[in-house]
Amino acid sequence: SYVLTQPPSVSVAPGQTAVITCGGSKIAYQSVFWYQQRPGQAPVLVLYDNSVRPSGIPERFSGSKSGNTASLTVSRVEAGDEADYYCQVWHSTSYHYVFGTGTTVTVL
Amino acid sequence: QVQLVESGGGVVQPGKSLRLSCAASGFTFSSYGMHWVRQAPGKGLEWVAVIWYDGSDQKYADSVKGRFTISRDNSKNTLYLQMNSLRAEDTALYYCARSRDADMVVVSALPYWGQGTLVTVSS
Numbered sequence: 001s002y003v004l005t006q007p008p009s010v011s012v013a014p015g016q017t018a019v020i021t022c023g024g025s026k027i028a029y030q031s032v033f034w035y036q037q038r039p040g041q042a043p044v045l046v047l048y049d050n051s052v053r054p055s056g057i058p059e060r061f062s063g064s065k066s067g068n069t070a071s072l073t074v075s076r077v078e079a080g081d082e083a084d085y086y087c088q089v090w091h092s093t094s095y096h097y098v099f100g101t102g103t104t105v106t107v108l
Numbered sequence: 109q110v111q112l113v114e115s116g117g118g119v120v121q122p123g124k125s126l127r128l129s130c131a132a133s134g135f136t137f138s139s140y141g142m143h144w145v146r147q148a149p150g151k152g153l154e155w156v157a158v159i160w161y162d163g164s165d166q167k168y169a170d171s172v173k174g175r176f177t178i179s180r181d182n183s184k185n186t187l188y189l190q191m192n193s194l195r196a197e198d199t200a201l202y203y204c205a206r207s208r209d210a211d212m213v214v215v216s217a218l219p220y221w222g223q224g225t226l227v228t229v230s231s
């Protein structure tokens with residue numbers, strides 16, 4: 001089965017930049033979605049189609065891809081950004097959606 | 109505004125069945141693909157199933173294929189998940205979610221989620 005690999009955790013000081021990666025063998029050809037999940041809450045879509053922010057998501061959230069890795073960058077990190085982050089793609093071969101393993105962002 | 113409200117969760121013995129519901133409002137339900145996503149306690153998100161906006165097709169994660177059935181009643185604006193032959197590893201919070209794009213199911217993000225309903229499989 002198709003796997004999207006994320007680092008388990010990322011720590012960042014307030015005001016600094018957090019980069020969360022998502023690796024997959026076919027990710028160069030896939031649209032990547034990113035979700036934020038705060039403790040006890042439902043996931044929130046923060047990026048779709050690799051880098052597009054839905055309405056209401058701050059410009060501090062941005063996305064990119066390079067080779068087999070997609071990245072979510074959170075600039076000028078705030079305490080409220082502390083959450084779990086998941087990437088997601090549609091895997092056309094298996095006709096499945098796949099979530100990444102998830103990354104916990106800790107604001108120091 | 110878009111609202112998704114799940115119900116039907118509870119404690120069930122291994123091997124038994126349970127049906128979850130998701131009541132949708134605030135949008136034209138019959139125009140959007142709908143998903144079930146689950147999250148085991150302390151674990152990550154796992155996509156479970158998707159149904160096309162008109163119910164014409166469904167896809168399932170390998171972990172539930174043959175045991176779970178996703179369906180919808182567009183006249184009642186309601187999504188369902190019939191879960192049979194439940195196992196301990198099916199214990200999770202089950203979310204329903206809506207596709208972003210009308211009339212498009214594949215390669216469409218999930219901008220709207222319910223708050224989830226908890227399913228516990230235990231003897």
